[in-house]
Amino acid sequence: MTALAPARRRPGGSRQAVRLLVLVVIVAVVLYPLVWMVGTSVKSQAEIVNNIGLLPERFTPGNYADGWTNFDVGFGRFFLNSAMVSLLTVVGNALSCLLAAYALGRLRFRLRKVWFTVMIGTLLLPGHVLIVPQYILFRSLGLVGGDWPYLPLLIPHFLATEAFFVFLMVQFMRGIPRELDEAAKIDGASPYGVFRHVILPLSRPALVTTAIFSFIWTWNDFFRQLVFLSNLDGYTVPVALTLFIDSTSQSAVGPMFAMSVLSLLPVFLFFLAFQRMLVEGINTSGLKG
């Protein structure tokens, strides 16, 4: 028996050291592209071609200024657009999904089970399936490329169509003791009062998780923004970044990297601030990054 498990008898220290070493190597590989991106963003054009090392020999912050003023409109505008779309999406998702979750998870009414099943079913729907008809619908309503081109991006989020968050909140609400509802009802509260005074305050953790993830997803989203945004001054950051690729001029690599770094900054800051929550969020719900 002892012969079969010799590894267990060795002092734990050396195995632990090997484990740590392997992990450090993997971390280095995982972080390399990100560090390299930041390094490249402060290299001069000549260095980008010749020096592929992580750090620049000469620090060239000018790429940021160049990138920021690129494409007539300027990246400031693109960032504002992205921020607005993302923040409004957060508000829409948090509000509408909470309402739907309260109904589906907490109230009793006819066909509730049917609607719940339908909601679960829509979890499966890839956005690519709906994009063509949604484009046609929003276009026929005059909302595509209009004065305020973000409505096609925002409207679905104010109507709780992101089933994922509805589901997440339903699961969360199941953990809130029903006795609280009952107590409030005995005190004469209507379902609206229960929502306002019991569910809403207690749902903060679920709301925060939803807010963080819907911000990050919307900020990173490309497909829908690419389809629905057609005017340069309405572009969001991801769509604007592709302009660098279109222009294919090699001279813009530095600014392109600079803007790429900036575009990841909000997500990165969220990551730093909410790391623990983000990881627990996917633990409990299977949220993807």
Place this chain on the structure above:
Amino acid sequence: MALTTAPGRTARTGPTGPRRTRRGAGRARLGEGLAGYVFLSPWLIGLMGVTAIPMLLSLWLSFTDYDILTPLSEVRWVGLANYERMFTGDPSYWHAVRVTLTFALVAVPLKLAAALGVALLLNRTWRGVGLFRGLFYLPSLLGGSVALAIVWVNMFNRDGAFNSFLALFGIEGLPWVSDPDWALETLMVLAIWQFGAPMVIFLAGLKQIPTELYEAAAVDGAGAWRRFRAVTLPMLSPVIFFNLVLETIHGFQGFTAAFVLSNGTGGPVDSTLMYTLKLYISGFTDLEMGYASAMAWVFLLAIALITAVFFGTGRFWVHYSDGDDR
């Protein structure tokens, strides 16, 4: 979807006890029924307006030759022509199917293997685990962003960082992203690199395995590999299943990186023509929205079919620990 059944089935901890229903509260219940629909109304409007009606519209469009330019009232019904063209008259469609399947078949298992491997390494409690966990998760979080795809493409250029790394070992690199034989592989590496999200889910699953099982196995003389095979894998199978379904569906939908790498063309020589990219090109570049709708419906059916197959075969290898093995 998997979200409800996979890990949820083992940990059905939500509702607390039997509901206290008061008899004779008919009026209150009527009020609650009405309130239910009041609270549900935004979702219901969204379901109808943004999901259900568009889906019906898209089903109808898939039998027409609709291009966005002619008004909907003048659309011509073409029967199964779009589907016929897809299956028999458009080699690039089948090519896109192949590219997507190849991508999913290679990248998803490798990504899950990486996620499980690193999760096993991290499955100890010591200071610093949280830091590693966070760092590994970071790429998943930046995941589908255009910025990351741009970095990736540049890293695997002819004179990119990867080739200079190879040069250290005297290996001459290739222009990976512009080589039709390697462009898709470059995207696969990007996908595998983002193993953090399934890794965190694996870690959560590993924590659920009772240590007594390992102790019992060790007493029976099982070595590390045997313990992994006999304890870890079966106990983790619901989580593996969950990750597998999720990552496969996720893999089928890859778009951003392929778009950025090929500047929206699916090149070089169609080597990165993912299904969704083909759909985008048909619908929004070529303006063949009827054709794109047909593609979308086949996509939906394929994903539903694959999910069904997963759930059908899952019974044979997914073990739930709540008494019965099915």
